[in-house]
Amino acid sequence: MAAIQVRIGVIGHGTVGAAFVRLVKQQASAIAARSGVQLVIARVAVRNIDAHKNSLAADVLTTDAEFVVNDPTVDLVVEVMGGIDQARGLILKALSNGKPVVTANKALIATHGAELFAAADNAGIDLLFEAAVCGGIPLIRPLRESLRGEPIRRVLGIVNGTTNYILTKMSEDGASYEDALASAQQLGYAESDPTADVEGLDAAAKISIIASIAFGCNVVAGDVYSEGITKITAADIAIAKRLGYAVKLLGVTEFDKASGAVSVRVHPAIVSMQHPLASVREAFNAVVVDGEASGSLMFYGRGAGGDPTASSILGDVIDASINLNKGAHATLGVLSAPKLQPMSDTSCEYLLPLEVADKPGVLHAVTGVFARHNVSIRAAEQDGIGHGARLVFLTHNAGEAAMQACISELKKLDVVTHVGGLLRVIAD
């Protein structure tokens, strides 16, 4: 078959944009042979022409992103500039001009997803965003297409590579949080201001997008309860390991059939060593989808980086190109308003490390607090540490509200010198 030419306008030429342009050039003839689509990089909008003139032709380069989304010779737009407001405006413009859009912009989709999906549906063209969640891992397409009929119960994901790298170093090498973070920064996995990663904000944006697709409702980043990993110590991880668990920062979204409520949260959690997430190491990402019929599925790979992200964008670009020429497009349907489950209504088993004074009566005082809040203890361990002692409690299933009340009261006890990072146990 003769290949149909599709001219791509790329907005942004940073790590991901440049990797995408390279990949298209390298793969264009193979793609034309297999898919019948001849991809051409028609325009690339950059901030500074001089910085890119060695890698891109002069007639391709522009500093005017508006020009790219309005250019009638551009068939399809790839948005890899990042940021929210300007990107939103450009994408809406491209869609209203009849150009399908492929974006890697997680923050944008996690904030204005529903508006953008509706604009694409109205225009009858594609807005695809595989690259916005977990970089190179094909996850959004399987969720929105392969699992469209699957009754999904829960999605659990290691969706932030930086924190998984830090936790891996702390677990395998016994590194402190500070040293592991420094090592992540040295390798380029963490930014100099690591807040968005280590406080779980990046993960929150991703799990909100996943929840929206898994449960067909409009969850935004701001709906997600988030706790980061800054309170987790190497000692906590070592104790969890001894009890047969791995510590992971997880994005979790669950559907409660009885109430119809959706819980969406990010927090440190522990999974059994035999759970498939336990062996996901270093900066890799992995997402487990628990379906009623499918059972547990896991999607694993590189969640960031120029080449993996470009690979996801390219898959979407080919799909959107084929759809454009067929007059077809993918749709998520109408996303309903979610009934969000407040964090205080969730329940699970908990692992709580405490540092306490090493004197008679301490265990009695501490366990009294658990008892008053009806939090039942499944196991307790004690270690000597210098002048004090470390106590670790593993509870039976308990409500979050009760557990938080228990922690507040523990903090007030004279004999408790430090309350460690709370770890929620992921049930199988």
Added chain:
Amino acid sequence: MAAIQVRIGVIGHGTVGAAFVRLVKQQASAIAARSGVQLVIARVAVRNIDAHKNSLAADVLTTDAEFVVNDPTVDLVVEVMGGIDQARGLILKALSNGKPVVTANKALIATHGAELFAAADNAGIDLLFEAAVCGGIPLIRPLRESLRGEPIRRVLGIVNGTTNYILTKMSEDGASYEDALASAQQLGYAESDPTADVEGLDAAAKISIIASIAFGCNVVAGDVYSEGITKITAADIAIAKRLGYAVKLLGVTEFDKASGAVSVRVHPAIVSMQHPLASVREAFNAVVVDGEASGSLMFYGRGAGGDPTASSILGDVIDASINLNKGAHATLGVLSAPKLQPMSDTSCEYLLPLEVADKPGVLHAVTGVFARHNVSIRAAEQDGIGHGARLVFLTHNAGEAAMQACISELKKLDVVTHVGGLLRVIAD
């Protein structure tokens, strides 16, 4: 939106067929709300009406599969009867009648895939087969769509749950092959005649389908070199573990850029304990796709069973229904004739266990054979066993032809009492 009714004709009502019919009934209204497609089970062809009359309405049941594929009130056909010749005829008939087909028939796709794909393309409708490879795992769709532009180097898969269960029991419990097989049979993971699983034939059919899609060429089951797990002992697995490896039966397909040749094979292999396939336990399946841009991706889940397989079929049915109403269809394009790499041209590192007489000069005699065939030894270990000794050799990278010649000569040595199962090392 008003839902469009799609009437499904199901051929076969065994474990998978019955699970699919149940899942459609359970999910139909949710699917209609989210996808705009109202699925109806219109016909189910069975062998014996009496055996199914309690679970299906009389006007749905028929013993005439031809009637189902010719019935003008049937919009789409699901083939879950199995077998090759009759299923092929029925699918071709359904396609020529303009009915999209979803099939779980691995043996059929691995034999007549190219013919059936071409028939679907000619009819301009879908032939989808997610369920034919690794049951409930979304793998075919990500491969054919998300990774359409990705330069794939290699695909490695644990694609047979029975053998992975057996190897897990041998590895974790030290069970013998015979005991582990008996346990698999008791749990219903293995058939009373386990040949197709333990000799790698089931895996060969699956990896041939994967190779066809990954590399866009027509590989059939008969093209695949296969070795099973019957020669592997618990002692071999224990030694591999001591050296930092897990033993897995893998389907492997690789593209050699230099020669343009595709290698497709099934054999016991060892992977580093940190490789994501190493922690895939029991009857789970997992497939690792190594792409140049994407890096390593893994797709993990249940490779068999009624409900997981039905889940994959349902995803395909919804997709084919939407496409049918749009007049669109998915295509693999034209599959080229593959240039197959003969097994003897492959190369890797090898782990070879030998049982030898425990007397002076044995090691000298044995290593002499390796030397004569230019197979260089990276490590050797010795264990006493009763009257003899067990030697284990780990080689440097060597050609398959040289390694096989080496093994033939070792078998002829008086001092070698037994040559164990050859394990090929998977490079990272």
